[in-house]
Amino acid sequence: MESSSSKITDEIRAEASRLLSSGEVAAFLGFVPGSLPMTVRPFVARSSEDAARLVWNSFCVMNLANYLPEVLKSVEPPRGPGDPEPEGPLPRVGVLATGCWSRNMVVQIQENRIQRDRVVILGISSRGMVDRKKVLARLGGREALKVEEQDHSLLVSGRAFNEEIPRWEVVRDNCRSCVHPDPVIWDIMIGERAGDRQNANRFAQVEEIESLAPEERWAWFQEEISSCIRCYACRNACPLCYCPTCFVDDSRPQWVGKSIEPVDTAIFHILRAYHCAGRCTDCGACESACPMGIRMRLFTKKLEKDVLEMYGAEAGMDPETPLPLSTFSPDDPQDFIVTGQESPKSTGDEAGRSGEVSQS
Amino acid sequence: METKKWEPRIVAFLCNWCSYAGADLAGVSRYQYPPSLRIIRVPCSGRVSANMVLDALKSGADGVLVSGCHPGDCHYISGNMYARRRLALLKSLLEFIGIEPERFNVSWISASEGKQFAEVAREVTEKVRALGPARHLVKDF
Protein backbone atom coordinates (compact mmCIF):
# COMPACT_ATOMS: atom_id res chain seq x y z
CA MET A 1 0.00 0.00 0.00
CA GLU A 2 1.19 3.47 -0.82
CA SER A 3 1.93 5.46 2.34
CA SER A 4 0.25 8.80 2.90
CA SER A 5 3.63 10.54 2.69
CA SER A 6 4.35 9.21 -0.77
CA LYS A 7 0.89 10.24 -1.92
CA ILE A 8 1.57 13.73 -0.61
CA THR A 9 4.96 13.71 -2.37
CA ASP A 10 3.25 12.97 -5.69
CA GLU A 11 0.75 15.76 -5.19
CA ILE A 12 3.44 18.24 -4.18
CA ARG A 13 5.48 17.43 -7.28
CA ALA A 14 2.47 17.84 -9.52
CA GLU A 15 1.37 21.14 -7.98
CA ALA A 16 4.87 22.59 -7.78
CA SER A 17 5.57 21.63 -11.36
CA ARG A 18 2.29 23.18 -12.52
CA LEU A 19 2.94 26.41 -10.58
CA LEU A 20 6.49 26.70 -11.89
CA SER A 21 5.77 25.91 -15.52
CA SER A 22 2.74 28.22 -15.65
CA GLY A 23 4.89 31.00 -14.23
CA GLU A 24 2.55 31.49 -11.29
CA VAL A 25 5.56 31.21 -9.00
CA ALA A 26 9.21 31.91 -9.74
CA ALA A 27 10.47 29.45 -7.15
CA PHE A 28 9.09 26.71 -4.96
CA LEU A 29 10.38 26.01 -1.48
CA GLY A 30 10.25 22.40 -0.32
CA PHE A 31 12.52 19.54 0.64
CA VAL A 32 14.78 17.04 -1.11
CA PRO A 33 16.29 13.96 0.55
CA GLY A 34 19.33 14.55 2.71
CA SER A 35 22.56 12.61 2.49
CA LEU A 36 21.81 10.43 5.52
CA PRO A 37 18.75 8.32 6.28
CA MET A 38 16.03 10.25 8.14
CA THR A 39 17.22 13.64 6.91
CA VAL A 40 15.90 16.05 4.33
CA ARG A 41 17.19 19.42 3.29
CA PRO A 42 15.34 22.54 2.28
CA PHE A 43 15.40 23.05 -1.44
CA VAL A 44 14.39 25.81 -3.81
CA ALA A 45 12.93 24.41 -7.02
CA ARG A 46 13.11 26.80 -9.97
CA SER A 47 11.90 24.54 -12.80
CA SER A 48 9.53 21.62 -13.20
CA GLU A 49 12.57 19.29 -13.44
CA ASP A 50 13.57 20.54 -10.00
CA ALA A 51 10.03 20.00 -8.77
CA ALA A 52 10.29 16.29 -9.61
CA ARG A 53 12.97 15.98 -6.92
CA LEU A 54 10.80 17.27 -4.06
CA VAL A 55 9.85 14.88 -1.28
CA TRP A 56 7.55 14.75 1.71
CA ASN A 57 8.10 12.41 4.64
CA SER A 58 8.18 12.22 8.43
CA PHE A 59 11.59 13.83 8.64
CA CYS A 60 10.68 17.31 7.41
CA VAL A 61 11.62 18.84 10.74
CA MET A 62 12.97 22.19 9.60
CA ASN A 63 10.52 25.07 9.41
CA LEU A 64 10.29 26.33 5.83
CA ALA A 65 9.05 29.73 6.97
CA ASN A 66 12.62 30.34 8.10
CA TYR A 67 13.87 30.40 4.51
CA LEU A 68 10.91 32.13 2.91
CA PRO A 69 11.96 35.81 3.24
CA GLU A 70 15.31 35.13 1.59
CA VAL A 71 13.80 33.12 -1.22
CA LEU A 72 11.31 35.94 -1.83
CA LYS A 73 14.19 38.39 -1.98
CA SER A 74 16.11 36.16 -4.37
CA VAL A 75 13.36 36.30 -6.99
CA GLU A 76 13.05 40.09 -6.91
CA PRO A 77 14.92 42.08 -9.55
CA PRO A 78 18.16 43.32 -7.99
CA ARG A 79 18.07 46.89 -6.78
CA GLY A 80 20.24 49.18 -4.73
CA PRO A 81 19.25 50.83 -1.46
CA GLY A 82 18.00 54.07 -3.07
CA ASP A 83 16.41 52.53 -6.16
CA PRO A 84 12.65 52.87 -6.64
CA GLU A 85 10.30 49.92 -6.16
CA PRO A 86 9.98 47.95 -9.41
CA GLU A 87 6.78 48.50 -11.41
CA GLY A 88 4.07 45.89 -11.18
CA PRO A 89 3.70 42.93 -8.88
CA LEU A 90 6.84 41.12 -7.72
CA PRO A 91 7.36 37.43 -8.55
CA ARG A 92 5.76 34.95 -6.18
CA VAL A 93 7.12 31.95 -4.33
CA GLY A 94 5.39 28.67 -3.59
CA VAL A 95 5.94 26.99 -0.25
CA LEU A 96 4.76 24.01 1.78
CA ALA A 97 3.12 24.69 5.13
CA THR A 98 1.94 22.52 7.98
CA GLY A 99 -0.05 23.98 10.88
CA CYS A 100 2.89 25.46 12.77
CA TRP A 101 4.79 26.68 9.70
CA SER A 102 1.69 28.44 8.42
CA ARG A 103 1.34 30.12 11.82
CA ASN A 104 4.93 31.27 11.56
CA MET A 105 4.02 32.72 8.15
CA VAL A 106 1.15 34.56 9.81
CA VAL A 107 3.63 35.99 12.31
CA GLN A 108 5.88 36.95 9.40
CA ILE A 109 2.96 38.76 7.76
CA GLN A 110 2.23 40.56 11.05
CA GLU A 111 5.87 41.52 11.42
CA ASN A 112 6.11 42.65 7.79
CA ARG A 113 8.59 39.98 6.83
CA ILE A 114 6.53 38.63 3.96
CA GLN A 115 3.48 39.75 1.98
CA ARG A 116 0.57 37.36 1.79
CA ASP A 117 -0.04 38.00 -1.91
CA ARG A 118 3.50 37.00 -2.81
CA VAL A 119 3.31 33.48 -1.45
CA VAL A 120 1.37 30.51 -2.75
CA ILE A 121 0.94 28.15 0.16
CA LEU A 122 0.48 24.42 -0.32
CA GLY A 123 -1.12 23.42 2.95
CA ILE A 124 -0.52 20.01 4.49
CA SER A 125 -2.10 18.74 7.65
CA SER A 126 0.82 17.39 9.65
CA ARG A 127 0.76 13.90 11.12
CA GLY A 128 3.72 14.79 13.31
CA MET A 129 7.36 14.62 12.36
CA VAL A 130 9.74 11.97 13.63
CA ASP A 131 12.57 12.83 15.98
CA ARG A 132 15.66 11.31 14.39
CA LYS A 133 17.43 11.39 17.75
CA LYS A 134 14.71 9.23 19.30
CA VAL A 135 15.15 6.65 16.55
CA LEU A 136 18.92 6.68 16.94
CA ALA A 137 18.58 6.23 20.69
CA ARG A 138 16.47 3.13 20.14
CA LEU A 139 19.06 1.68 17.81
CA GLY A 140 21.65 2.01 20.55
CA GLY A 141 24.65 2.63 18.33
CA ARG A 142 23.70 0.39 15.43
CA GLU A 143 23.85 2.34 12.20
CA ALA A 144 20.67 2.75 10.22
CA LEU A 145 21.43 2.45 6.54
CA LYS A 146 17.89 2.56 5.29
CA VAL A 147 14.65 3.76 6.80
CA GLU A 148 11.41 3.03 5.05
CA GLU A 149 8.32 4.85 6.14
CA GLN A 150 4.88 3.33 6.49
CA ASP A 151 1.82 5.04 7.88
CA HIS A 152 2.21 3.74 11.41
CA SER A 153 5.72 2.40 11.57
CA LEU A 154 9.27 2.88 10.41
CA LEU A 155 11.21 -0.04 8.95
CA VAL A 156 14.81 0.52 9.92
CA SER A 157 17.51 -1.66 8.48
CA GLY A 158 21.28 -1.76 8.75
CA ARG A 159 24.09 -4.27 8.72
CA ALA A 160 22.52 -7.51 9.95
CA PHE A 161 19.44 -6.03 11.48
CA ASN A 162 15.88 -5.09 10.61
CA GLU A 163 13.65 -3.34 13.05
CA GLU A 164 10.12 -2.07 12.96
CA ILE A 165 9.51 0.98 15.14
CA PRO A 166 5.98 2.21 15.90
CA ARG A 167 5.91 5.68 14.42
CA TRP A 168 4.06 7.58 17.12
CA GLU A 169 6.58 6.51 19.75
CA VAL A 170 9.36 8.37 17.97
CA VAL A 171 7.38 11.43 16.94
CA ARG A 172 8.85 14.71 18.25
CA ASP A 173 7.67 16.03 21.62
CA ASN A 174 6.25 19.20 20.06
CA CYS A 175 4.26 17.24 17.49
CA ARG A 176 2.94 14.92 20.18
CA SER A 177 1.59 17.90 22.06
CA CYS A 178 0.31 19.72 18.97
CA VAL A 179 -3.35 20.69 18.79
CA HIS A 180 -3.39 22.62 15.49
CA PRO A 181 -2.02 20.32 12.78
CA ASP A 182 -3.92 22.10 10.00
CA PRO A 183 -2.56 25.16 8.20
CA VAL A 184 -4.31 28.38 9.23
CA ILE A 185 -3.57 30.05 5.89
CA TRP A 186 -3.19 28.21 2.59
CA ASP A 187 -4.01 28.48 -1.09
CA ILE A 188 -4.05 24.85 -2.14
CA MET A 189 -4.71 22.04 0.29
CA ILE A 190 -2.77 18.80 -0.25
CA GLY A 191 -4.73 15.93 1.28
CA GLU A 192 -7.50 16.28 3.84
CA ARG A 193 -7.69 18.72 6.71
CA ALA A 194 -7.56 16.81 9.98
CA GLY A 195 -9.23 19.28 12.34
CA ASP A 196 -7.89 20.28 15.74
CA ARG A 197 -6.38 17.39 17.61
CA GLN A 198 -7.66 16.40 21.00
CA ASN A 199 -4.82 16.55 23.43
CA ALA A 200 -5.34 15.69 27.05
CA ASN A 201 -2.76 18.21 28.18
CA ARG A 202 -0.41 19.84 25.76
CA PHE A 203 1.51 21.48 28.57
CA ALA A 204 2.20 18.29 30.51
CA GLN A 205 5.98 18.58 30.06
CA VAL A 206 5.91 22.14 31.37
CA GLU A 207 3.70 21.30 34.31
CA GLU A 208 5.99 18.53 35.36
CA ILE A 209 8.81 21.06 35.72
CA GLU A 210 6.58 23.65 37.36
CA SER A 211 5.75 21.17 40.07
CA LEU A 212 9.39 20.92 41.17
CA ALA A 213 10.86 22.96 44.01
CA PRO A 214 12.79 26.09 42.95
CA GLU A 215 16.20 24.54 43.56
CA GLU A 216 15.19 21.44 41.62
CA ARG A 217 14.06 23.61 38.76
CA TRP A 218 17.40 25.39 38.71
CA ALA A 219 19.18 22.03 38.76
CA TRP A 220 16.99 20.85 35.88
CA PHE A 221 17.69 24.01 33.89
CA GLN A 222 21.45 23.74 34.44
CA GLU A 223 21.43 20.08 33.52
CA GLU A 224 19.32 20.66 30.42
CA ILE A 225 21.67 23.25 28.95
CA SER A 226 24.94 21.88 30.31
CA SER A 227 26.05 20.36 27.01
CA CYS A 228 25.26 23.45 24.94
CA ILE A 229 28.19 24.37 22.69
CA ARG A 230 26.66 27.71 21.72
CA CYS A 231 26.61 26.91 18.03
CA TYR A 232 23.37 28.90 17.72
CA ALA A 233 21.86 26.33 15.37
CA CYS A 234 18.65 26.64 17.42
CA ARG A 235 18.53 30.36 16.74
CA ASN A 236 19.39 29.98 13.07
CA ALA A 237 16.68 27.38 12.53
CA CYS A 238 13.99 29.65 13.94
CA PRO A 239 11.87 31.82 11.66
CA LEU A 240 11.47 34.33 14.51
CA CYS A 241 15.20 34.96 14.81
CA TYR A 242 16.02 37.41 12.07
CA CYS A 243 17.61 40.30 13.96
CA PRO A 244 20.41 41.79 11.82
CA THR A 245 22.56 41.71 14.95
CA CYS A 246 21.48 39.14 17.49
CA PHE A 247 22.00 40.09 21.13
CA VAL A 248 24.63 37.37 21.41
CA ASP A 249 26.77 39.31 18.95
CA ASP A 250 26.38 42.71 20.58
CA SER A 251 29.60 43.89 22.13
CA ARG A 252 28.52 47.17 23.67
CA PRO A 253 26.92 46.23 25.90
CA GLN A 254 27.95 42.61 25.79
CA TRP A 255 24.76 40.97 27.02
CA VAL A 256 26.27 37.56 27.00
CA GLY A 257 29.88 36.39 27.04
CA LYS A 258 31.32 34.38 24.18
CA SER A 259 32.48 31.53 26.35
CA ILE A 260 30.57 28.43 27.32
CA GLU A 261 30.62 29.49 30.93
CA PRO A 262 27.37 28.27 32.52
CA VAL A 263 26.10 31.78 33.30
CA ASP A 264 26.56 32.91 29.72
CA THR A 265 24.86 29.81 28.40
CA ALA A 266 21.99 30.29 30.83
CA ILE A 267 21.50 33.91 29.79
CA PHE A 268 21.63 32.94 26.13
CA HIS A 269 18.88 30.41 26.62
CA ILE A 270 16.69 32.63 28.77
CA LEU A 271 16.86 35.53 26.35
CA ARG A 272 16.57 33.51 23.16
CA ALA A 273 13.41 31.88 24.49
CA TYR A 274 12.10 35.16 25.82
CA HIS A 275 12.54 36.88 22.45
CA CYS A 276 10.15 34.30 21.02
CA ALA A 277 7.44 34.98 23.62
CA GLY A 278 4.02 35.32 22.07
CA ARG A 279 5.49 34.49 18.65
CA CYS A 280 6.67 30.90 18.96
CA THR A 281 4.43 28.28 17.35
CA ASP A 282 6.22 25.31 18.92
CA CYS A 283 7.31 24.12 15.50
CA GLY A 284 10.25 22.35 17.11
CA ALA A 285 12.80 23.36 14.47
CA CYS A 286 15.14 24.72 17.16
CA GLU A 287 15.16 21.45 19.03
CA SER A 288 15.52 19.37 15.87
CA ALA A 289 18.51 21.47 14.78
CA CYS A 290 20.41 21.09 18.03
CA PRO A 291 23.40 18.77 17.68
CA MET A 292 23.51 18.22 21.44
CA GLY A 293 19.93 17.12 22.06
CA ILE A 294 19.05 20.07 24.26
CA ARG A 295 15.33 20.50 24.80
CA MET A 296 15.23 24.30 24.60
CA ARG A 297 11.64 24.05 23.38
CA LEU A 298 10.56 23.61 26.98
CA PHE A 299 11.44 27.24 27.68
CA THR A 300 9.36 28.56 24.82
CA LYS A 301 6.57 26.14 25.69
CA LYS A 302 6.42 27.66 29.17
CA LEU A 303 6.03 31.10 27.58
CA GLU A 304 3.36 29.72 25.26
CA LYS A 305 1.46 28.43 28.27
CA ASP A 306 1.72 31.74 30.13
CA VAL A 307 0.64 33.77 27.13
CA LEU A 308 -2.39 31.54 26.67
CA GLU A 309 -3.31 31.60 30.36
CA MET A 310 -2.71 35.29 30.97
CA TYR A 311 -3.73 36.83 27.65
CA GLY A 312 -5.81 34.12 26.01
CA ALA A 313 -3.69 34.30 22.87
CA GLU A 314 -1.85 31.85 20.64
CA ALA A 315 0.76 32.97 18.14
CA GLY A 316 -0.12 33.09 14.47
CA MET A 317 -3.70 31.85 14.61
CA ASP A 318 -5.14 34.90 12.87
CA PRO A 319 -3.41 37.59 10.77
CA GLU A 320 -6.00 40.13 11.94
CA THR A 321 -5.29 39.76 15.66
CA PRO A 322 -2.16 41.59 16.85
CA LEU A 323 0.65 39.59 18.40
CA PRO A 324 0.09 39.22 22.15
CA LEU A 325 3.11 41.34 23.05
CA SER A 326 2.31 44.06 20.53
CA THR A 327 -0.91 44.82 22.31
CA PHE A 328 -2.36 44.99 25.82
CA SER A 329 -5.58 45.13 27.70
CA PRO A 330 -6.26 47.52 30.59
CA ASP A 331 -7.25 44.50 32.70
CA ASP A 332 -4.13 42.45 32.14
CA PRO A 333 -3.22 40.52 35.29
CA GLN A 334 -0.90 42.40 37.60
CA ASP A 335 -1.00 40.49 40.84
CA PHE A 336 2.80 40.44 40.77
CA ILE A 337 3.07 44.20 41.26
CA VAL A 338 4.85 45.18 44.47
CA THR A 339 2.99 47.86 46.43
CA GLY A 340 5.14 48.25 49.51
CA GLN A 341 2.23 47.16 51.69
CA GLU A 342 4.17 44.14 52.89
CA SER A 343 7.07 46.33 53.87
CA PRO A 344 8.05 46.35 57.54
CA LYS A 345 7.05 49.65 59.10
CA SER A 346 9.70 52.29 59.24
CA THR A 347 11.50 52.32 62.54
CA GLY A 348 14.37 54.25 64.00
CA ASP A 349 16.43 51.15 63.33
CA GLU A 350 16.20 51.80 59.63
CA ALA A 351 18.15 55.01 59.93
CA GLY A 352 20.80 53.33 62.05
CA ARG A 353 21.14 50.55 59.52
CA SER A 354 21.77 52.86 56.64
CA GLY A 355 24.32 54.78 58.68
CA GLU A 356 26.30 51.69 59.56
CA VAL A 357 27.10 50.48 56.07
CA SER A 358 29.41 52.50 53.95
CA GLN A 359 29.18 51.47 50.35
CA SER A 360 32.06 52.26 48.13
CA MET B 1 36.77 37.47 61.43
CA GLU B 2 35.20 40.83 61.11
CA THR B 3 32.92 41.13 58.13
CA LYS B 4 30.91 44.02 56.94
CA LYS B 5 27.24 43.32 57.29
CA TRP B 6 25.87 42.12 53.96
CA GLU B 7 23.47 44.54 52.31
CA PRO B 8 21.52 43.44 49.27
CA ARG B 9 22.34 45.23 46.03
CA ILE B 10 19.25 46.02 44.05
CA VAL B 11 19.28 47.56 40.62
CA ALA B 12 16.24 49.78 40.21
CA PHE B 13 15.12 50.86 36.76
CA LEU B 14 12.93 53.88 37.42
CA CYS B 15 10.93 55.69 34.79
CA ASN B 16 11.90 59.31 34.45
CA TRP B 17 8.40 60.73 34.72
CA CYS B 18 6.96 58.99 37.75
CA SER B 19 9.03 56.60 39.79
CA TYR B 20 12.28 58.52 39.52
CA ALA B 21 10.48 61.65 40.64
CA GLY B 22 8.84 59.56 43.39
CA ALA B 23 12.30 58.51 44.57
CA ASP B 24 13.35 62.14 44.52
CA LEU B 25 10.36 63.09 46.59
CA ALA B 26 11.11 60.34 49.09
CA GLY B 27 14.53 61.92 49.45
CA VAL B 28 13.43 65.52 49.87
CA SER B 29 10.64 64.44 52.21
CA ARG B 30 13.26 62.62 54.31
CA TYR B 31 11.57 59.24 54.21
CA GLN B 32 14.08 56.66 55.37
CA TYR B 33 14.62 53.69 53.15
CA PRO B 34 17.44 51.15 52.89
CA PRO B 35 20.52 52.17 50.92
CA SER B 36 20.36 49.03 48.82
CA LEU B 37 19.03 50.54 45.62
CA ARG B 38 21.22 51.45 42.65
CA ILE B 39 18.94 53.62 40.63
CA ILE B 40 19.07 53.75 36.85
CA ARG B 41 16.87 56.35 35.25
CA VAL B 42 15.06 55.15 32.13
CA PRO B 43 12.69 57.14 29.92
CA CYS B 44 9.77 54.78 30.52
CA SER B 45 9.16 51.38 32.06
CA GLY B 46 8.55 50.25 28.47
CA ARG B 47 12.23 50.90 27.79
CA VAL B 48 13.35 48.15 30.13
CA SER B 49 14.18 45.02 28.19
CA ALA B 50 14.77 41.51 29.47
CA ASN B 51 18.35 41.92 28.31
CA MET B 52 18.83 44.76 30.80
CA VAL B 53 17.32 42.80 33.66
CA LEU B 54 19.52 39.79 32.97
CA ASP B 55 22.54 42.04 32.58
CA ALA B 56 21.92 43.46 36.04
CA LEU B 57 21.64 39.97 37.54
CA LYS B 58 24.74 38.83 35.68
CA SER B 59 26.67 41.82 36.98
CA GLY B 60 25.95 40.89 40.56
CA ALA B 61 22.60 42.43 41.47
CA ASP B 62 20.87 40.47 44.22
CA GLY B 63 17.56 41.81 43.03
CA VAL B 64 16.00 43.98 40.34
CA LEU B 65 13.18 46.48 40.60
CA VAL B 66 11.42 47.96 37.60
CA SER B 67 9.09 50.79 38.40
CA GLY B 68 6.96 52.98 36.20
CA CYS B 69 3.91 55.19 36.20
CA HIS B 70 0.56 53.74 37.28
CA PRO B 71 -1.47 52.19 34.46
CA GLY B 72 -3.11 55.02 32.58
CA ASP B 73 -0.50 57.57 33.67
CA CYS B 74 2.42 56.70 31.41
CA HIS B 75 3.97 59.78 29.84
CA TYR B 76 4.01 57.89 26.54
CA ILE B 77 0.39 56.78 27.04
CA SER B 78 0.87 53.02 27.07
CA GLY B 79 4.54 52.13 27.53
CA ASN B 80 3.83 50.66 30.93
CA MET B 81 0.94 48.59 29.58
CA TYR B 82 3.24 46.81 27.11
CA ALA B 83 5.85 46.57 29.86
CA ARG B 84 3.31 44.91 32.16
CA ARG B 85 2.86 42.01 29.73
CA ARG B 86 6.54 41.68 29.00
CA LEU B 87 7.66 41.86 32.61
CA ALA B 88 4.98 39.41 33.75
CA LEU B 89 6.27 36.86 31.26
CA LEU B 90 9.87 37.51 32.22
CA LYS B 91 9.11 37.08 35.88
CA SER B 92 7.33 33.82 35.22
CA LEU B 93 10.12 32.51 32.99
CA LEU B 94 12.78 33.33 35.59
CA GLU B 95 10.74 31.56 38.23
CA PHE B 96 10.33 28.58 35.91
CA ILE B 97 14.07 28.07 35.60
CA GLY B 98 14.53 28.30 39.34
CA ILE B 99 15.27 31.96 40.11
CA GLU B 100 13.53 33.06 43.31
CA PRO B 101 10.58 35.24 42.21
CA GLU B 102 11.34 37.77 44.95
CA ARG B 103 14.49 38.81 43.12
CA PHE B 104 12.57 40.38 40.28
CA ASN B 105 10.06 43.06 41.20
CA VAL B 106 7.79 45.45 39.38
CA SER B 107 5.93 48.38 40.89
CA TRP B 108 3.93 51.45 39.93
CA ILE B 109 4.93 54.63 41.75
CA SER B 110 3.82 58.11 40.80
CA ALA B 111 5.77 61.33 41.21
CA SER B 112 3.72 62.22 44.28
CA GLU B 113 4.26 58.91 46.07
CA GLY B 114 7.48 59.49 47.95
CA LYS B 115 6.30 57.52 50.93
CA GLN B 116 5.19 54.61 48.75
CA PHE B 117 8.56 54.62 47.08
CA ALA B 118 10.26 54.24 50.45
CA GLU B 119 7.87 51.41 51.32
CA VAL B 120 8.50 49.57 48.07
CA ALA B 121 12.24 50.00 48.51
CA ARG B 122 11.96 48.56 51.98
CA GLU B 123 9.73 45.67 50.96
CA VAL B 124 11.96 44.68 48.06
CA THR B 125 15.11 45.00 50.14
CA GLU B 126 13.74 42.90 52.96
CA LYS B 127 12.52 40.19 50.60
CA VAL B 128 15.90 40.02 48.92
CA ARG B 129 17.71 40.17 52.25
CA ALA B 130 15.75 37.12 53.37
CA LEU B 131 16.98 35.22 50.32
CA GLY B 132 20.63 36.12 50.80
CA PRO B 133 23.10 36.96 48.05
CA ALA B 134 22.20 35.98 44.48
CA ARG B 135 24.04 32.90 43.27
CA HIS B 136 22.48 31.64 40.10
CA LEU B 137 23.03 34.09 37.32
CA VAL B 138 25.99 35.99 38.72
CA LYS B 139 29.08 35.98 36.59
CA ASP B 140 32.55 36.35 38.07
CA PHE B 141 34.42 38.73 35.84
Ligand code: SF4
Ligand atom coordinates in the same frame (compact mmCIF):
# COMPACT_ATOMS: atom_id res chain seq x y z
S1 SF4 C 1 21.63 24.33 18.89
FE1 SF4 C 1 21.93 23.28 20.86
S2 SF4 C 1 24.16 23.35 21.24
FE2 SF4 C 1 23.70 24.86 19.62
S3 SF4 C 1 23.39 26.78 20.75
FE3 SF4 C 1 21.36 25.85 20.50
S4 SF4 C 1 21.07 24.66 22.38
FE4 SF4 C 1 23.26 25.12 22.24
Ligand code: SF4
Ligand atom coordinates in the same frame (compact mmCIF):
# COMPACT_ATOMS: atom_id res chain seq x y z
S1 SF4 D 1 17.82 35.36 19.88
FE1 SF4 D 1 16.78 37.32 20.09
S2 SF4 D 1 18.26 38.85 19.37
FE2 SF4 D 1 18.94 36.84 18.61
S3 SF4 D 1 18.05 36.69 16.55
FE3 SF4 D 1 16.63 35.68 18.00
S4 SF4 D 1 15.16 37.29 18.52
FE4 SF4 D 1 16.95 38.30 17.63
Ligand code: SF4
Ligand atom coordinates in the same frame (compact mmCIF):
# COMPACT_ATOMS: atom_id res chain seq x y z
S1 SF4 E 1 11.52 29.00 19.08
FE1 SF4 E 1 11.75 26.92 18.23
S2 SF4 E 1 9.66 26.09 18.34
FE2 SF4 E 1 9.45 28.30 18.54
S3 SF4 E 1 9.11 29.07 16.46
FE3 SF4 E 1 11.33 29.18 16.85
S4 SF4 E 1 12.14 27.25 16.03
FE4 SF4 E 1 9.90 26.99 16.27
Ligand code: FES
Ligand atom coordinates in the same frame (compact mmCIF):
# COMPACT_ATOMS: atom_id res chain seq x y z
S1 FES F 1 6.71 57.15 31.27
FE1 FES F 1 6.55 56.21 33.23
S2 FES F 1 5.99 54.20 32.64
FE2 FES F 1 5.99 55.16 30.69
